[in-house]
Structures are given as structure tokens and as C-alpha cells.
Amino acid sequence: MFFCYIFVVVSLINFLPDFHVSSCDHNCADKPRFTPSRLVVQFGKPTSALCSVCQPGCNVSLFNIESPIGSLAANGTEVTWTVNEMTEWIISPSCYYNNDTTDTNCCSVLPITVYKPPDNVSFSVHPDVPMSEGQQYTLQCEVRDVAPVKNLTVTFYRGQTALGEPKSSKRENDEPKPVSEVFTLNITSTKEDDGVQFWCEAKLELGAEGPQPPPVVESEKLTAAVLYKPHLEVSIPPDPIIIRKGNPLTLNCSSVGNPPPSYTWTPPSRITSPSNGSVFFINSITHEDEGLYTCYVSNEKGSISVQFDVTVQANNLILIIEGAYNLWDRIRLHTTHSSIPTAE
Template identity: 55%
Template sequence: MDESPDLPDLSDMLQFPLSSPGGACLVSLSLMTLGRLSVHVSIPKQIVVVDSSLVDNEVVKSMAALEEDDDDDDGDECDGRKKLQVNAHQASHTNYLLMRGYCSPGIDSSCQDKPVITPSRLVVKFGDPASATCVACQQACLPLNESIIDMEISLGTPNINGSTVSWTVNQMTEWQLTPKCFYTTEKVQCCTNLPITVYKPPESVSFSIKPSGPLIEGSEVILQCDVLNVAPAKNLTVTFYRGQRSLGEEKSSNTTKKPVNEAFSSNYNISKDDNQVQFWCEAKLELGAEGPQPPLVVKSDNLTATVYYGPELKVPADPAPVSIVRGEPLHLTCVAEGNPKPRYNWTLPSNKAHSSVTDLKIDSVDFQDGGQYVCTVSSNGNSVSVRFDVTVQEPPESVSFSIKPSGPLSEGTVAILQCDVLNVAPAKNLTVTFYRGQRSLGEVKSSNTAKKPVNEDFSLSYNISKDDNQVQFWCEAKLELGAEGPQPPLVVKSEKTTVSVHWKPTDLETTSKPSDDAPRWKLCRFILCLMLLVSASV
């Protein structure tokens, strides 16, 4: 009987039953150590695995750069995105890291059955909750046990239920994030982005005008609107207002997604009509149909503008001359508009300053009050003047008429008609008219330029005829002072003088017009005839 080979001594070794926990694993490791067992591991093409300990700084930098690009992409899909390249020596089958959100080489980015996210776009106020639901596919990701369905997001919690992924976040605390809903099968990988706009209303809006202080009419100023701590600035529009009238809009070009301070300005030409008008601005954050409706609007306080202007006259600078009768009241008005309130100073004909009011009044004018009155208006370093020319008039004290020579006049003689006007001013405005009955015989004007009262004599030659016998002659003095003077002009008439004219008698049979002695001749003829008849009868 052959002797059996010597078996190794196992008395000092630990026996580990194959059926005990970990026994199969121990057997597999033992066989692999002895080279009796080999294992082949296959990694799907759709998944990139990276040994996190081997990813150098440049790879990390490239991942960060791609994340920033994703945040600026507001598109709904992830097709055509950049692909992160990982070298072969960086791949590992031990400690692995899934490159989330990046399409790996060989993935079909033109898949038709894409994930659908509801809502397709989110607008969320910073600090508020948010949620979205993703249906990964209709058919392409089925059966589910052969697919990977998930949502990549840096904030909140995704909840997967079959092909539906629900995402919720209790408080939005990030300014830049773009959730990506995706599914992966052996043949295709599809993903859809959810654009999210995180906003913050303006903390405050303030309005100012530069330069500050009182403004000057005609100057150009800068209207400025400062908006503090607002996001995103690219959705911000500022409108400037004058009262309730819009002066124009300004939009921000800042693409920063985090809160910023923005300043807007607009040029404006100041006019006097802007004095005491309220200027202001409003900031409007327009976030589209998914944002607050109506859009968020924050208004600044009103700023009341003070504008210096003028003075501007409200009366003619060269008014028509003023004529006034001695003893009557004089009232001159000088009105101007300006800011600050205009100051008035009157200079009288005597070159003496007068009251600083808009109206100058003299209760009873005399001849020394005639002349030029100057009203000077000053405001804001500027001045304007109004000049009044005043003429004080004196109606004739008396007007008398006479004929030279005096007494009865002879037919055919040349008489002098004389009109004496006493104590009249100004004489240059005096006109005397001579009358025969109601018929004017002519006018005579004075050439005297004295402004104080004078006595004036006017005369007119006239040929006397017997027809002037018992006719009334007279004159009138008229003081014509223009449209600004008394209307109708002042007229003073003389007493009427009845003229007696002597002329030679003519033939009794003449058919000419009898004189005033014709009745007496007829009486004589009657008496003579009566006497002849009486004597004949005797």
C-alpha cells in the first residue's frame, strides 16, 4: 500500500469557512493572489470615472470655467456643450468621481426625447423657496432599470420617482445656478437645463441734480438716479420724471448676477418753467412673464427744483407817452417776473429815487411832475428798465374872441379875428379854430415848446361883407394829447360876438337883396301915396 503524500500542517492556521460572512470574498482574493482567478471590469461609455486623487489643478480649473459658462447659458438644452477631456492615466476603477453635467465623448447630443422641466424657467427672489419637476423622458429612458435618471443641482434636494425628478429648495441662497435634469442609457445621454434668475429688489433709489443748489435758467444739468443693492442689474430700467412727464429711460449694461450698485444719469436743459417743479426717478426690475407682475418698481423721493431766472418785464419796456391833466392822480405800473423776487427802484424826473414798489402813485400832479420816469428791476444779478414819458397838461384857463377893428364894420374891409388863450400847457399841442356861425374859417397851431402854462394869441384875416351883418363869430381852443390823453380831447370855446356891418344903399328897384333899411323906405312910399290921394280928393 502506497503511502500518501505528506499534507501541510494546518494546525497553526486560522480556518475560515466558505459559507461564513466574507468567505466568498476571501476565496476570490486568495485565488486572485495565486493567479488562479482573473476579473474583467467594463465601464459604460456614458460614464467617465476619475480618480479624485489624480485630478490635477488644471483639470479643476477647467471644470470651474465650464461651470461659469453654464451659468451664463440661458438656453433650455445642454446640446453642444463643451466636453471635459480626462486623460487615460487619470481614470481609475477604485476611487471614482462622476463628472456631473458634462457630456462625455461619444454621447448623442441630438437626442429627440429630451427631459421636460416644469416650469421651463424660474424667477426666484433671493431667500425664497423654489421647486421644479422634471419628466426625464417619454420612451428613450425606459426600462428604468437600465437607465440613470437624476438632476444635477448644487442646492436643494432632488427626489426621483420613476422617470420623474422633483427638486425643491427651502431657501434660495445662491445667485448663479442652473439645474440639469438628465438620463443616461447605453446608447444615449440627454439633459435639459432649467434657467433660474435670482433677483433682489433695489434696497433704495435716490435722485439728485448736479450741480446742487439753485439752478440757472438756460443751464444744462445732470439728473442722476442711484440704485443700491439690486440684482440682476441687466434687467434694471430707470426712468426720469419731471412731475408726471417721463423724460426718458436708461438701461443697465451690467451682466453681474450678484447685487450691485448702479448709477444712471441724463442731461437736461433748465428753464424758468422748472421752478418749484418736482423731479424724481423710478427703478423697474423687469423679469419677464415668469417674474413678479406688475414688475417691481421702487421710486425715489421727489426733489423740488429751485430755478433762478429773470427779471422778465410783464409790461412794455417803452410804453406810449402819458398825458395827464394838472391836478389829476398819476399811476404808473412796472411789473416783472423773476426768481429771486425782483427789486424795484423808481427814478423821477428830478433824478431822485422813489419807492421800491411795482406801482408809482402821485395823488395830484403838477408841472414839475412832467418828464421821464425810469423803473429799474433787478434780480439774480440782472436788471431791466422801463421808461415812462409823462406830459402834464393844463386846460386853457379862458378863451376869448375879438375882432379888430372893433365896433361896426364896413362892407369890404379886412378884419382881424383874434383868439386869446390864457394859461395853457403844453402850448405845442394847442390848436385854435375860428368859426363864422357853424362854419369853420380855419385852424391855427401853436409853435411854442414851453411845457409850463403860457398865454397864446392866435389871429386870422377875414374880408367883411354885408352878409356878415348880425352873424356870430367865435373861436375854440383844443388841446390834443394823443391816444393816451383825454378822450375826446379837451376843448374850450370863447363867447360869441355878433358883427354889425355897414354898407352903402343901392337902387330901390334893384332886385338885389334888400338891406335891413328896406322896410322904412316902403313905409315912406306908402305915406306919400296916401297924402297925394287925400289932397286930390279935396
């Protein structure tokens, strides 16, 4: 009798995978419970779940898990469902039992999210030409073969600064299979963007049950080349430059620009050797060097000019000599005036 009972149970377990749930009550009082209650699994990877059919001591005549793939193993009123390789994009295993008191099975469904990280994430800028300061450009991030797209977040970066997260046009789409999509973001370039790396990343945010941290695929990084007109690197004194005679004079109009700027100086006409660099230098200045000096800075994107007003003063030694001479002259005149006879 004992061996007969074992034979009946084994025969029942072997039969159950071919059983199809025809009528299910998902609101029954003592529903089967899956552990975990939700699965997130990568396509092509293994997974498993345990179904506790009912409370210990319950009386059920028929129970199992119904699924198109996977193997089952029963232990008492618990059934373990195991998949060696997830090959379905849409799958919702159902755990059920029947206690002969009704024709309806008591059922629970295991929610499963099957995901796939992108095959590739590529980044580009349109139009594909060197940027110019103040112009608008479109950053483009192409994400290929990702699922599910509704869980996808794409972020554009300037260096390590996030620029924005454009929404997917397919985000409300419940398509579970892999799709490809192009995301775009418009920017206005500045001179500070020159030499900065731009890129994007695709992240699958699958909730607490998903992999932690979430799967992320980054694009290659593109270094921006932004053309911009010259900008001064140095502060220019607004007031005249006052310098002692004989001292060196240095005028600086160093600028940044892309392409690198060129420099032209137009000092007073009596100066016969103007500089063609960003710094103008006179080793020992004289009164003849007084005047306006203009620095012209230019590249193909524009030009600027800077003026320096230079005033030359006599040096201290000359001032002392001149002061002493004036004092002696006044003393001499006073002495001469005092020696004139007074008429009687």
C-alpha cells in the first residue's frame, strides 16, 4: 500500500507540467506565494523561484506551476521552478492548486521582467563640423537593442556634468523585446566648451529587485573643438600708464581664441620696430616713447583691439638735480637783488 501511494504521487508530479490552468481565481483567500514575489532576470541567464502552494497542513489534491519553460521540483506543498537559460521575453509563471471543494483553481502569477543591456551606445554631434561659439548643435545618443525600453534612462554629459535626460518616445511602449532608439539634446556652444569631452550613457533602472547598481553602458567620449573669437586673458589698466624715464616698459595683450590669434602693434610712428607678439617691450623708455599703443588681436572668427596710454616722467635723480638747480637759481637771484645800493 505504501509503495502504491508513492507511485501515485510520482505519477502526479510527472503529469502536472502538461496540465493547463483553465480557470483561475486570483482573489482566493489562501493564494499560493512566490519567493521572490517578483523576478528580474537577464535574457539568456538562469533564474528560479519557489512557490508555497498553501499553508502547512492544508488539504490540496492538485497543485503545480505552469510555465512554457523551466523544470519543476516538488517538496511537500512547495514547488521550485528553475530555468537554466531565460529564452522568453514575455513569461508569467502561474502557481495553482485545487482542494476539490470547487472547480476553480486558486492561482498566483509571478511577475517577471526580462531585460537586456544595450549592445552598443554611440554618441555624435550634428552638424558634424567644428563648433562655433554661440551656435546651436544637436547631441545624439543612439542606443541599440535594449529591453525593456520603458526602463531605459539616457543621460548626456559635458565632462562629468549631466546636461539632461531626454525622454524616450517609446517609454510608454510595453514592447518587451529589444528595440533601438535615438535620443537628442540641443545645446548652444560656448568658448568654455573647447577641449571638453561630451558623451552619453544608457542605464536600465529595474527597481530594487533588479541588479545593483543598475546596468550602465557608456558611449565613447568626443572632445569638442569650438571656434571662437579672441578674448583677453589679462586685465588692461583703464588709466594711463605712468612710468619713469629709463625704466623698461612691458605691454601685454595676451588673448585666447580658436584658431590661435595673431597680434599686431601700432605704437607711435617714431618707434620703428613694432612687436608682432602678445607682449610689447621697450628696454629703456624715453620721453619720445610717450603716446598711445594699440594691440590688434584677430583670428578667422573676429578681432579685438586694446589701447595703452603711456606717460613718461623724469626719474628721481633728474628731479633732484632740477630741484637743486631751481633752488640755487632762486638763491642767486635773491642775493643779487639784496646787494643793490639804496639811494640816499
